[in-house]
Amino acid sequence: MEATEWKQRVKKYKGIFTEPPQTVPSDKVVDSPVIGNGDLGVTISGRPDQQRVWISKTDFWKAQKMYPNGSPCLLGGIDIHIPDLVNASYYCEQRLDEAQIVSAFHGTASSVYITSWISALENALIIEFSCEGQAVSVKPDLWVQQGNGSETEYGQESNAVWATRRFSGDDIEWPTEGVIAMRSSAGSPSFTLQPGTKQYLVAYVMTNHDEENYLRESIRKVGLIDEKAIASLRSDHEDWWSTFWAKSAIDIGDELLEKFWYGSHYIMACCSRNKNFAPGLFGNWITTDTPEWAGDYHLNYNYQAPWWGVYSSNHIELSEPYDTPLLEYMSSGRRYAKEYLGIRGLYYDVGIGPKGLPTALCNTPYENGHMFLGQKSNSALSTVNMLMRFYYTYDLEYAGFVYPFLTEVADFWEDYLIFENGRYVIYHDAIHEVGTYTESHDDDHWDRGLEDMNPILSLALIRMLFKGLLDISRQLQLDAERREKWTHILEHISEYPTFEREGKTIFRLTEQGYDWWPDNTLAIQHIWPAGGIGLDSDPGLLEIAKNTITVLNRWTDYNGFPTIFTAAARVGYEPETILRELRRQCSKHSFPNLFIFFGGGGIECCSGVPATINEMLLQSHEQVIRLFPVWPRDKAARFHQLRAAGAFVISSELSGGKVTLIEITSEKGQDCRIFNPWLNEGFSLIEVDSKHPKEIEWKLSSDIISFHTEAGKSYALRHHES
Template sequence: MKIIKYKRVAGFLFFMLFAIQLNAQKLILKYDKPASNWNEALPIGNGRLGAMIFGNPQKEELQLNEETIWAGEPGNNVPKNTFGNIEAIRKLIFDKKYKEAQDLSNETFPRQAPKDLNYGMPYQTAGSVWFDFPEHEKFSNYKRDLDIENAVTSVSYKVNGISYKREILASFSDDVIIVKLTADKKKSISFSITSTSPQVLNSVKTSENRLIFAGTSGSTDNKIGRINYVGQVGCILKGGTLTVKADKLFIDKADEVVIRIALATNFKNYKELSENPFQKSEAVLEKASQKNYATAYQNHVSAYQKYFNRVSLNLGDSPQSKKTTDVRIKEFNASYDPQLVALYFQFGRYLLVSSSQPGNQPANLQGIWNHKLSPPWDSKYTVNINTEMNYWPAETTNLSEMHQPLFSMLKDLAVTGQESAKEMYHARGWNLHHNTDLWRITGIVDGGFYGMWPMGGAWLTQHLWQHYLYTGDTAFLKEYYPVMKGAAQFYLDVLQEEPEKKWLVVSPSISPENTYQGGVGVSAGTTMDNQLVFDVFNNIINACKVLETDRNFADSVAVALKRLPPMQIGQHSQLQEWLHDWDKLNDKHRHISHLYGLFPSGQLSPLRTPELVEAAKNTLISRGDVSTGWSMGWKVNWWARLLDGNKAFKLIKDQLRPAPMESKGESGGTYPNLFDAHPPFQIDGNFGCTAGISEMLLQSYDGVVHLLPALPDEWEKGNVAGLKAQGGFEIGEMKWDKGKIISVTIKSNLGGNLRLRSHSKLKGKGLTFAKGENPNSFFKIPDIQNPIISAKAKLIGIKSPKVFEYDIKMEKGGSCTFYAEE
């Protein structure tokens, strides 16, 4: 095939292109009243520090978080002397004594943590900093917004004819919270500053014109809270005076005030608490205070936009965009508002940039935003779906660097997880179950029903391989190969031969949080487990080839891989969830774990495995649409993979309904501040929907880069730029009209064969119709066994859309443009 040379786009012009596209539609959440509760407050963050801003003119609250303020202390939670019972549970399962197996699992791992163990520590708030303006009770001309193009929130209003404004940001460049207060009349800014905290051990004092607040994290179960934190608040005034009284700062008749808040803890790593939080916070504050606000603002925006400006999305506009965000959410299902979808998509990217910076902790169940000491589900890392979902947008929406904190945590878990692998399973390598926390616990959490799932490492390590597929970074792959190998070693050792078909299966385990009979979920060879082990084994075999290492180990993995169970289609024409045909027709469970193979994995494909895809579709229809927010976010991705854009968009509409006020339930929805609701708030639904919107516009699995695979009718016209595909390919810009591509520019960061799949015919220099398997190794298709189909199943077949596939050989650093045939 002829190699085509392409012109490089100058960096400046490329940046300006994105700037023009982003500015075409302002990405702003806006409101005409203060937040009345936490779910109306606006989030800011720089990866390490987070704050929720309420915008009350009279009494402003900045509710603060620092990523390492967790209850408890270093230590794992691996129980002793449980291997014998795990062996007994296996035997009971294979003897089909399922109730007895569940009872023994519950007895071995009780629902309430034993006195000598814990079930994970909660992520906690540092408290709040308050600005009290006693004379600002009556106000007018109120505006409040969050500008996610610049990562700045602002509040403006009038009191007695004077216009006041607050700008608040979590600085990416200076690592402090910065607040700028201005008024259009001199000597008009008078207020006090103090701090409060729900932590039992906390203090507030003043020293040398600074407010200093400190505390210690909580004690939970048998763990003593040992995270110590110190916050320091400094003010720089233009005009006016600053006075100090006990636990408050008083500013009187200033023209302008810039406030900086530094916050640090004693956390060094998951096993060592040796930092000095006072010295750390003081050093950060003093350094940040050397810059004037204009410089600090510009440095912050530049550091943030380095990531955020990589992707633009325009789905059209409507008069709805002029309304406040809360009203738009209320009216979304009845009104045409494509810009709200684009805003919601970009809000997910904003949250990921703001909660997961390189060198920091991964985004937890609430990102970094939590106002409680005992938040829902402890705001931990729940790794049977939620933590993984947080990072689904990382590669596809061009935020690869945001993945780094998750990778760093995996290195830690590959160490702590050796204890659970050895002690509980007598296995090599490492594993963890369905939860972990700051201390990198790897034992069972929440007892022998919810927690008997030794697959956390299997799922998390998929992110390592995906990062390699998108970046082609062999140095990264070499660095993390031991983590991947340790996960594979664990499953080589724990796989059990089931007695009927002699397949190798994981036992005991569960299909996350679901049951197949009353109160019984523990089983062997669940479909999700089989799919996960299939990916772990394929990934390590392919990694060995890339790195030219460990051939003997790869061979032993390949032998075990061939003995994994095939997927099965059950009596209801569904994709079976368990090894046996136990699925219930009326099951509406929020977890549909056995569809992992459809997404995020790429084991199923409408064009390659139509029977399995039809069964997966039947399962989705049976489970229903409305569920928890994260579940609906996952469903958007599934329907996108099923190439049904209208159905995927229907799930987005379900998610963009106003969330109910109750704090519990499984109704999903979106809060006025665009946060996802389980309810209550969980951030994974935001990330899941952002990834889903990306999947509707671009997919890269199944051996191809698929353009506009699941475009809904309502997105008739639009354009997108910056999305990434496997193999180092990136969309320079893609335009469409009347549901069909007008033009698409694709850049290549690695070179190699680009195979395009499109629903429209394309033309362009160097395009040829594709033949055979894609020779690009980043697009290798896994060998999927033919499914076992129940005699009772009634498959009618699925209608696959007509597609066109093309190949073009690309050079590293090159770009090319294709157009629709007229």
């Protein structure tokens, strides 16, 4: 299939709405159609005659200390009154391919069609109106959210109306000010829509984080958007999304799972592109000032999880915002480690915000007025995404950028680990947000994780961190003198704890402390995302991993969707079961806008389907590429430009139970190692970039095909039919 044909696959997948959304406003994810450009986010609710356009932005935060005061907040919106559509029928499509909301409302005498989109490259919202039948009156009202200590202002200049909302004052760490400037093509906010004509409503949204003179600039920009400018914006918008969808694709013969694979990438592309402000728990569709859990960056998996699918899906660009708040918080993390634990390194609260904002302070005598919740693993868990990005890209500039963070997390564990009886041991590190503790404590030394020892997730994160640092430090030629210590930790860290449950040996949450948690998937997070076990691991560990998933027997979980399915794929669990249960969860726990929702978090669920399907189609754990390793052999499937560790971009196809196509592009010239899909059968390896494709040398050892690559060149493995 040609690249253009792959790109077309997304066109058939849409969010379909046949009735007005029911859960807007929401303190979690919305059930309404969504659009966005990675910074500006818009969702639309209401009946045909009373449409409400909710406008929010990734950088519109109330930067106040003390939980839950520091959070992203609602900026405002536009109410669109069309009285002639009272009792009209409701139909709306959220079109993924071009990031548009297209609505059709059929009333008694008139039908109105509304198309809404946000420019992919500017913070401009365009709403297009047309109608059939009788003319209708349209009255838009611009508004911004009131209260919560904010100040608001309204005004008009020329043919534009504007409204601002700001948070500032002595109790605010840094001010946030935002504006929505709006104008219509009719020359006044209200207009009569005539059959056979089009009218446009345009809004430009800015904050003080974009531009110091944000009010003046937004008024200027909205005034420049005429029909010619809209056509130019539309062309650029379509080009951006076309390029985005061309980067990777799947064809697995399952339209439901494909829809959520594409839908999850759509949501991430809509909310994760402002490098200075990462999306919070619920993306950039904030419809209240009191989002659940402050809507902040929760570091005990919620913040990290949304991006776990973008690396293997070849959408590295969507991860650009991820590192920013983590690096901005380093000075605080460094201070907490020194003041509260007397060690080096980074000690992070369970929740943080942008620009070093502490969002997890609380009025309790415990944990020095913070919510560490007994957990020492938050900064280590934050390195997962950094190391995923490094291994999938071998981008040494990026590796150097995050290396100081990685080494300071290593400082923490070098000091915090206890070496006793020939192994490194972790004490006082809670596996869950409520660790075990004794009742005999005083308020000055209270520790929720007092009795937890060797939590299994931390054991895996330490392995991941120090292995990653050894690899990166060699690539960057830095800290050679530290590698002996890092290697010693890797070779002597405690083994994963296990115990017997339901007649099977399974993983235990801690060596001492909690053995099991009844409604959480903590028992498998060392597999995914920490990467502690994979298909190349010891067979005994793999068996324990599969036993653990079987005993869990809980594919539905308050927090587990981003982890349980991908962990099952990573260790080779029964693929038919994975697909059946994944399909069931997508059907039962989703909104028409393709948000998958469970009790905890929001955009975190965007990684569940992509990461799972990608791991079933292509694995590169320990840099051995396996094609269709956990996929039913009788089920045809193919994929276009998924990414493997080693900076390889791969396309492949499974048909008739056999791999029939393997195409590989090497971005960084790493040696390539592929598990041979054609055991005892012939194949050839072709370099396809030259004018005259040529065979190149390869080696076969223990069923692993290995060969040297050159950066920027492409290769094809071709099966010789017998």
